[in-house]
Amino acid sequence: MSTILTGDRPTGPLHLGHYVGSLKQRVKLQSDNEQFIIIADQQALTDNATNPGKVRANITEVALDYLAVGIDPTKSTIFIQSLVPELSELMMYYLNLVTVARLQRNPTVKDEIKQRGFTDSLPAGFLVYPVSQAADITAFKADLVPVGEDQVPVIEQTIEIVRRFNTVYHTEVLVEPKALLSKVSRLPGTDGQGKMSKSVGNVISLKDSADEIRNKVKNMYTDPGHLRVEDPGKVEGNPVFAYLDAFDPDEQGLAELKEQYQAGGLGDTKVKERLVEILLAELDPIRKRREAAAQDMAAVNQMLQDGTVKARAVAGATLTQVRAAMQLDYF
């Protein structure tokens, strides 16, 4: 049994990329592990400080998405980051154990700074967010953290902080996490351009209606060289087939479909119809569970409050040990 920390930044409703990349895995992992799921509102604010309404609104969206996909609050502890102040205090101590130079060299942060076009405008909070993540991970003594390939340097940063803390303060209080790398390849956006991104608008959300799904699939990018039905088409770089790879339960049938498409004689419309059918089958029960949960928002809020109480207890116990190791255990 492992202790897992995972979660999301509440910056938008969750989409198929989250579902394939992490949500499905969480549903599996929650049975045999102690799983903490953080709704990271404070981390969302590191690059959304001027848009707190967006963060606020998406806390509930994300919580509903969790319930919709089958995350079970009796098995997983779902909580809101900013309601666990122990995490801020841990970050404050860890900040002294990390150099500015090391943070600036972090490949994940470097990439994200580039993506966001931060140069002189880089907020201090964004530069140090890996330290905040180290606080989140270590507060729960998580030994397993599911991540995508691009987030591995953030886990390495946490491991460094753990080692340094334990060495400097002659303790074994903090636990080194391991990255649990997703085996699923990343789902591209519906435009075939890189990954799904709310800001780009190439996303199928878990809460999309059947009509929205049909429409988005209909407008999906395919092989631009595949002009007529009889032309041979490309499967690589074709997001329709990437989605089929991720969702089609009939491997054999899909392999035949790909052969036919590549040989020529299979139109995009046909393939897209198949994808729509498969997505609706997968997403219909999710959407229904979501709608049912949304009927009782008081219960959703109570679930978040209960999770937060549990999370605080665990993080508080760790903080007490951390403070003792640092000789901050006054009185």
Added chain:
Amino acid sequence: MSTILTGDRPTGPLHLGHYVGSLKQRVKLQSDNEQFIIIADQQALTDNATNPGKVRANITEVALDYLAVGIDPTKSTIFIQSLVPELSELMMYYLNLVTVARLQRNPTVKDEIKQRGFTDSLPAGFLVYPVSQAADITAFKADLVPVGEDQVPVIEQTIEIVRRFNTVYHTEVLVEPKALLSKVSRLPGTDGQGKMSKSVGNVISLKDSADEIRNKVKNMYTDPGHLRVEDPGKVEGNPVFAYLDAFDPDEQGLAELKEQYQAGGLGDTKVKERLVEILLAELDPIRKRREAAAQDMAAVNQMLQDGTVKARAVAGATLTQVRAAMQLDYF
């Protein structure tokens, strides 16, 4: 009536420099103002992370120094920074409103980085300590912050954060502080080299015994050109006279003494004897009050705990307003 935030980093017992530069002023200010005095253990850790024992040990030293000089816990609220977790959380939010570039340009921080020989080894916590100070100041809605000239940029940083916060979150929750500049010129070290510094060892501590004071004054640097009693001596850059300026209640007598010294015919020993007498008169009652307070450490600890409870209540109220302004007021 103003609300004042002031305090010290617990990295050593307080000395004459603190006494002249701030402690005496605090004793005056506490009668007509709401004064919060922070023992800034977390800030001390930003450049003492590997030496937590030093910070720990000096919490009580500093508290005793406060009581010794006449800071009255029924008038001033003395508290320990790390026991007010609201301050860490405020810092976390403010970090998003300050750029890394701005922190790197802060003249105070730049100087201190140079002094400490940080280059690639600069801890992130040290770079961002002005943001932590902004949290301390604003948590208590302090409108007056006593500082030395060299700390003015840190207050400016706080003012910037206050303005940005209030603008971004459409609120007037945070209060802009004013710097209360010390009118007393800074007391030099006993070696005449720059300011008093525990690490340099050129310090007369408030808790020094009469013998230690005699000894330290005896070994004080004077005018190196003043070799024989009959030689004319220099008063400028002569720490013995700087101390007399700060402590001698007899202005007229001191002016005459200086004249005599400059003309020649007055030996260092004579002047030092006078300084010893004056310092003992000033420090004897302080030392006695310190020793009396140290007899009952349980009461000192209780005083710190009471102060911390009061500080948390005030900081907590501010944090609630801050969270509401940021739309983090869930449930």
